[in-house]
Amino acid sequence: MRIGAIIQARMGSTRLPEKILKELNGKCILEHIIKRVLDSGVDICIVATTTNKIDDTVQTFCDEHNFICFRGSEDNVLERYYQAAKENKLDVIVRITADDPLKDSKIIRKAIDILLDGNYDYVSNTIKPTYPEGIDVEAFTFKTLEKAYKEAKLPSEKEHVTPYIWKNREIFNTYNFENEVDLSYMRWTLDTEDDYIFIKNIYSNFVGKENFSMQEVLEYIKDNPKILEINQGHIRNEGYLKSVKEEQG
Incomplete structure (x- = not known):
């Protein structure tokens, strides 16, 4: 069983260009995310x-840091995932986006373990969100990814990789795990300059600590609740909703 995380990353973000190479505590965001993902125990x-x-x-950047890089379609990200997974002979894929530098390696591992222990096709904490946006994780089998790649038709399904899977739960055996407390109102992702200010504030409290957890961030926010006001006013899953709206005309 070969388990691999695929991090979708590009420089041409429309809302915050080149965000993946922005600096946090002396390292760029992409490097932080890669290290957090590797700490989850993926192969x-x-x-x-x-x-x-x-x-x-x-x-x-990947060449200089000895990270594996795969290059594929810009718009058909589903195809990019499929080809990357196929080339690297993955049995299980964890989908990670490169704009979430607060990813928690233990929560990534939890998704993998639930997938394997329950013999599911797809596991996430996003179908019914209860975690902060930015702590999202999806894990699925290669067979599931291949079926989605061959059958997905809508541009939004191809751009956002997994909608075909979680919209067809009569076809796929899926599972959504939830946090004990609903924290879905919190925004910990990076799409705008105010998101960057918020995340930079968090990281500045953990200088010298590589992989602080979601719980540690929550404790910091509890003591500093006003920082949640920095990036309020954004819609969750804004990019996907925009794609769907464009399809509907």
Whole structure:
């Protein structure tokens, strides 16, 4: 059983360009995410970027740090995942986005363990969100990914990788795990400049500590509740909802 995390990453973000190379405590965001993912115990971590010239920078970064880099379609991210997983002979895939530098390695591991122990096709904490946005994790089998790749038709299903899976739960054996307390109102992802200010504030409290947990961040927020006001006013899953709206005209 070969378990691999695939991190989708590109330089051309429309809302916050080149965000994946922004600095936090002396390291870029992409490096923080890779290290957090590797701490979950996956066998391999793959940075999946595009073939666009602008993403040569991502390739160079990976080469310099001895990280694995795969390059594929910009718009059809589902195809990019499928080809990256196939090339690296993955049996289980963990989907990670490169704009979540507060990912918790224990929660990533939890998704993997539930998938394997329950013999599920797909496991996530996103179908019914109860974790902060940015702590999202999805794990699925290669067979599931391959079926989605071959059958998904809508542009939103191809751009966002997993909608075909979780929209067809009569086909796939899925499981959603929940946090004890609903924290879905919290925004810990990076799409805007105010998100970066919020995350930078968090990281500044953990200088010298590589992989602090979600619980440690929650304790910091409990003592400093006003920092949640920094990046309020954004809709959860804004990118996916925008894609669906565009499909509907």
